[in-house]
Amino acid sequence: DVCVLGSFMKDLVTQAPRRPRPGETIRGRAFDEYLGGKGFNQAIAARRAGARTAMIGRVGDDRHGAEFLAMLAEEGVDAAYVRRDSGWGTGVGLPVVEPDGSNSIIIVPRANDAVTADDVLAAAPVIQRSRVLLVQLEVPLPAVLTALHLARSANVLTVLNPAPSAPLPEDISALVDVVVPNEVEAESLTGLPCHGDAVLGTAPTLRRRLARRGAIITLGGRGVVVVDRPGDDEVPPEAVDAYAGWRTSVLNPLAVDTIDTVGAGDAFCGALAARIAAGDGLLSAAEYANAAGALATTRRGTAPAMPRADEIGALLTR
Ligand code: ADP
Numbered sequence: 001d002v003c004v005l006g007s008f009m010k011d012l013v014t015q016a017p018r019r020p021r022p023g024e025t026i027r028g029r030a031f032d033e034y035l036g037g038k039g040f041n042q043a044i045a046a047r048r049a050g051a052r053t054a055m056i057g058r059v060g061d062d063r064h065g066a067e068f069l070a071m072l073a074e075e076g077v078d079a080a081y082v083r084r085d086s087g088w089g090t091g092v093g094l095p096v097v098e099p100d101g102s103n104s105i106i107i108v109p110r111a112n113d114a115v116t117a118d119d120v121l122a123a124a125p126v127i128q129r130s131r132v133l134l135v136q137l138e139v140p141l142p143a144v145l146t147a148l149h150l151a152r153s154a155n156v157l158t159v160l161n162p163a164p165s166a167p168l169p170e171d172i173s174a175l176v177d178v179v180v181p182n183e184v185e186a187e188s189l190t191g192l193p194c195h196g197d198a199v200l201g202t203a204p205t206l207r208r209r210l211a212r213r214g215a216i217i218t219l220g221g222r223g224v225v226v227v228d229r230p231g232d233d234e235v236p237p238e239a240v241d242a243y244a245g246w247r248t249s250v251l252n253p254l255a256v257d258t259i260d261t262v263g264a265g266d267a268f269c270g271a272l273a274a275r276i277a278a279g280d281g282l283l284s285a286a287e288y289a290n291a292a293g294a295l296a297t298t299r300r301g302t303a304p305a306m307p308r309a310d311e312i313g314a315l316l317t318r
Pocket residue numbers: 182183217218219220221222223224253254255256258261262263264265266268289290291292293294295297
């Protein structure tokens with residue numbers, strides 16, 4: 001089982017010829033609403049990749065919140081610990097997309113910012129019965145750290161997608177088994193470059209600073225770098241830093257017809273957590289997630305674009 005602590009963001013997207021200037025009103029060309037938020041997208045991705053999945057977080061007591069709860073129910077994600085917060089609205093994102101595809105986004109986290117350590121403590125049973133806890137940084141850090149502590153003391157594997165990037169406590173590596181940033185986040189976490197071959201030097205440093213069992217840097221259309229150690233389970237935690245068997249692997253991107261890369265990282269993280277929960281080693285879970293990320297780029301939208309286990313399997317055996 002996978003437990004996801006994270007965000008819900010309703011994206012209200014306008015297409016416009018350009019951004020308005022101060023005091024100006026302009027006409028947009030199109031408007032769409034999407035259910036999103038890194039936590040929600042990753043929960044849907046984990047579920048569709050075959051894991052029993054539960055989510056912890058907050059939505060508002062409004063129509064957006066109702067839509068999120070309906071989709072969680074439809075997909076079969078356990079939402080017993082998703083609170084409907086009457087004091088705040090559901091989190092929203094307001095992107096303006098210009099004709100060249102570039103976007104400018106305002107996000108208002110609202111109910112996501114109200115997630116507390118107490119919410120997480122109340123959800124302790126669902127964390128403790130999971131194989132994997134998956135977290136991002138779109139809800140407040142005290143809630144995230146509480147979830148990581150609870151998981152660690154119950155021997156639940158922890159996966160941190162450090163997005164959006166934010167300062168983390170020095171001792172975070174004691175709480176995180178696997179860290180999964182994209183290139184931009186990896187650079188800001190380590191202060192080291194990720195362009196070209198430089199990422200091969202950065203990934204082991206990222207692992208050493210942030211996580212006990214492995215680090216994965218997603219490189220968009222360039223694929224994935226994985227730092228792991230074969231025979232992982234034989235190494236006791238206190239011996240990890242002296243362990244010499246770390247290896248760095250590169251996974252090439254799968255060739256697909258990419259039309260929209262939004263949500264690829266979320267598809268990757270959700271599928272990765274699902275395969276770790278199913279007992280895969282980190283490298284084979286990453287190979288599976290690499291296919292899930294690729295498939296997500298072949299569709300528009302975020303949560304609805306998350307691929308299912310049968311499609312991922314078909315791409316891998318193509
Ligand atoms: P994020 O959305 O967090 O920035 P990335 O853009 O790094 O994440 O994408 C996550 C993963 O999705 C990549 O590591 C890769 O596995 C897959 N992916 C992304 N873009 C492509 C692409 N154009 N072709 C094939 N796979 C892709």
